[in-house]
Amino acid sequence: MNSHDVTVAGYAMIASAGMGLEVLAHRAGSRIPSLRRVFRHLMQSRSGRVGVVAAWAWLGMHYFVR
C-alpha cells in the first residue's frame, strides 16, 4: 500500500464516517442531527446562508472557471 493508496483510503474513511453519521441521524431518538438539519440550522442567518451558498458556487468555479 503506497502513499497514494493511504491518502485515498483516508478520504474514503472520512466519506464513510459522514455516511455513517447520516444513517445514525435517521434512527429514532438519535441525538445526531441529519446533515440537512445542520445545513438548515447554519443557514438560518443571512451570513450563514450566503456563506454556504458561496462555498457551493466557489466549488463550481474551482473546477470549471478559468
Added chain:
Amino acid sequence: MTEPDPVGSIGNEAAGRRGDELSGHDETQRAFLTTAREPILIAIFLLAGIFDLLSGDPIVHGAALFAIAGALAFDATIGRREEPTARPAVVRPALSPTLVVLAVAYAVFIGSFARYSWPSSLAVVAVGAAGVAIAWRRPIGPDPDPTLLDPAGTMAWVGVFVVLALWELSALLLQPSLTTASQAHPTISTLMDPVLATHLGRSITLVLWLAFGWFLVDP
C-alpha cells in the same frame, strides 16, 4: 397543617424552574452561536483564500473567497439588516421533469466544453452568482425546527469536516511544492482531474453540483 401533595405540584414547580433554567441556557447558547457564527465563517473564507492563492490557483478564485469574507464582514458590521418580512420568501419550485431535463441539458452542453474554457466559465459563474444573489436577498424565515441541535451530535459533524479539511491540507503540504500536484499525496482536486478530463465526467459533476445547489435553496 399542610396537606400532602399527591399530584406533585411542588415537583412540577421544580420541573418548571428547571425548564426555565434550560430555556435560559438554550437562549444563552443560541445567542453565543449566533454571535460566533459570522466571525467563524469569515475566518474560514479568509483561510481558504490564503491557501487557494498559495496553491497556485488562478488569482480570481482566491479573490472570490476574499470577496465573500469581505461581504460577510460588511454585512455583519455595517450592512443593512432587513426585516424578515421585507421581501416575499423564495419558494423552491417543485422538482419537475422539465427542470430535470433542463439541468441535464445544461450539464451535457456545458460539459462538452473543456475545463476553464470561456463557455464553461461563463455558464458556471452565471449559475453560481444567481445562487449567491438569491441567498443574499432571501428573507430570513422562521426556523421550521427551532430546537437547538444536540451539541455532541453536532460536534460529530464538525469533526468530520475538520478532519476532511486537515487531511486535504496535509495532502497539499506533502506535494513537492504547493503549486505542483502529486499523485503520491493527491488532494481532492488532483483526484478529480481525470474525472473532469472527460465529457461524461464533467457532465456528471455539473449535475451533482446543480443538485447540491438545488438542495441549498431550501434545505
